[in-house]
Amino acid sequence: MSLGTRVLDTALDRAVVPGYTRIGYSVRSRFWPADPPCGALEGSTVVITGANSGLGKAAIAGLAKLGATVHMVVRDPEKGAAARAEVQAVAPEAHLELETCDIADLTSVRRFAEDFLERHGSLDVLVHNAGTLPPERRETADGNEITLATHVFGPFLLTALLRPALAAAHGRVIFVTSGGMYTAGLHVDDPQYAEGGYSGTRAYARTKRMQVVLAEQWAAHLDADGVVVHSMHPGWADTPGVAASLPGFNRIMAPLLRSPDQGADTVVWLAAADEPARMTGRFWHDRRDRPTHITPWTREKPEQRAALWDLCVARTGVDP
Template identity: 55%
Template sequence: MVTTRHTPSSCTGHDGRAARGRGAYRVGMTPSRPAEALDWLLDKSVVLGWSKVGPAVRRLWWPADPPPDALRGKHVVVTGASGGLGLATAAGLAALGADVHLVGRSLERLHEAERTITAEHPDARLHSSACDVGDLDAVESWCAALVGEVPSLHALVHNAGLLPPERRTTAQGHELTLATHVLGPHLMTFRLAGALRGGRVLVVSSGGMYGQALPEHDYEYAEGEYSGVKAYARTKRMQVVLAEQWAQHLAADGIHVAALHPGWGRTAGLDEALPGFVKVMGPLLRSAEGGADTTVWLAATPEQWPSGRFWQDRQPRPTHYGPLHQESAEARQRLWEFVREQTGVPAV
């Protein structure tokens, strides 16, 4: 069943800081010591762990797939669902029986995504609506409309992302990657928190965040020479820190939060943004479905995973490699206050 709606686009308490070390938590099948050692080697090698080699090896011990009807009767939202990882995520969730709400900037592209999914899953229940996640006014309107129609959500997947070639600003004057990756998702999460009670919030970050420290100030990237790649990576670092903070603030409502990185997945967006990287790494890149695997698993597994962790290939991962780019408690709090001031949520 496919329905379409258009919204105008002018439209427990896990301690997050404790998640920075190597996660000891395991779900499902417990790997042997040799498997754990191999998993560690894959993670630290980067090329092996983040490429398609990682899941090909780790599936020997990773947790079981969700049951075929794990999401039957449940509503999930996927932003950036018109292509790439978002489309693959939406398809994976639809295959498990979910009512999937596809969100993107272009209703036409969302219709194309619907056709792609229903070609493989004819019984998919899809609901498309246009909203620019970087436009805070659009997010406000879209959330109000969704809550009026869908009082209960099982999961919200923040997947919308972009890598602009030069500095751009939104209708509210915010730098584009900051608005799309940080401010819009934060506003959406708290506006939908009532519907998400007992549910899950997933943030699709990037391994690129390992190379960037949390900014001490200048969140809008107004100073210095602008780099789209750096803007992307530093807002992905902000996402990971923010997800840890969401986990603490939303624990009372039983909402579990996870950030994750999908590894190196081959998508049209990556081809356009980093053609040189794709040329070199092409044979080792994961498919979009491979990149979406952990997102789908976190949304659908009946196991209750710990809130506030950072994941890749169905297991928690460190958010820093050793002391590199460790942020202070003060820097984390400054980010929280900035985001709260710019979005108005949560209220003091």
Template identity: 45%
Template sequence: MNTVANLIDKTLEATVAPSFTRVGIGVRERVFDWTPLERLSMTGKTVAITGVTSGIGRAAAEAMASLGANLVLIGRDEEKMQRVQSELSQRAAAAGSVSYALADLGVLEQVHDAATAVSERHHELHGLIHNAGALFNERRIADDGMELTTKVQVVAPFLLTSLLMPNLTAGRGRVLTMSSGGMYTAGLTVSSLQMPEDTYSGTQQYARAKRAQVTLNEMWAERHGDSGVAFHALHPGWVDTPGVSSALPGFGKVLGPLLRSPEQGADTLVWLAAAPL
């Protein structure tokens, strides 16, 4: 059975489009006989996650809350954080909890402050999920002069992970980074990671950042190999989210019902967060 399943998996992967849509996850779920997420438990696990107000991050947070996790939401808008905290608390298992720390990932001082707050509240951290991200069709520059896609999706995760490594080590945790299949379209040249104004493309800048995320996880794994912390970069497939609809409106029009749901996009993320090391 494994041989047949692996052959089907490789065939889907080679065709790209079926693999990344709801077709791919539906077929794999059957041929590999996946364990339903509802059978897993995250009781006693504390997980910090960015990008939780909508889409994949929201779906992942809902699933982990229902599995009993102690969630620490990281976001910049306090009103939204309070609303999401309240809604997730209603779905949370009795053993879990939901709190939040405020930080705009485009402002490194706020990232530092959020990491300090999380570290002081939770000696052991069992998961850190980098899910926040956006595709900017027009080039945006942060106050310090750094291109915003790079700062939010590469620099901020690096800082947050570095500051929380003692807590992750204490909890023998996992660092999970939501990358994208778009990274296949970009190589990694550090000197040109930030695209200049005259050649800027939102999709290409996004792809470069996602490629950098994958490489960053490889570097973390090498650097912290003896810490007991695991590092994973993953691809959610092609998912119907507000972010995709806003940044790539034509994408949804072409693929339409073939796009995965946010819950399907979050499936692997939740499984990795819940699985024992």
């Protein structure tokens, strides 16, 4: 990338609205890294959570078109079956397997991981895409706040349990986060959001910040296994989740929102391109690694990072 295009790219990023919307996608796609070659994922096995709509469904189509066998992890089998049919309509040769698992439910995660490992000795790509933005505080059967369970504890446990399969393939792990994490620091003093008034958007941003930190930590833990770990944010995309959780934002920004395919582009690129395999622990948007902080007040201390890891170990019962 030339100095001029790098400056333009950074300016789009810092301005947020042009960078996160379809404007940024349109501009950057003219000079970003090349698409993975046809068949880049032929023979590969991919697991993606939150697979029945939005970014997940779009990513599945892109991954399947590159030859991957994609395991679609969903909570609702009926919605999952409908999503699989939609993907097969645009990618008739796609190899899609429907899996049922509630990522927020740790018992469900253990059950799925055990079953998957019995059937598969290796896993090339694990995409943590499942997300939620509830209007009020709710807890899971495990006693965890639902956003924290969905974005943090479930993915942590699933990564730990599938580690042998990822190591066997020298695979890749991708966390789908959000640019909203830039507004949040690492909150480990009240991770369950038990104190004060609850805000779904703040809980979302906090747990997305946690995902970015955990991706860096997992990168260090899995480096010896030959597994790379990255996080990314899709920008602002027009998905059912955004429409349901942020209707006002969706209505105002509708003309500028990215399509799900545009939002999922970097997920597919991270899973299949050569460049991301040569590094680990990076945070990406539109096929370029980005800073994880843009304001000093969000920067976490080493002891906060350690506390997050210890919290995940304590709540999931696994110590990678």
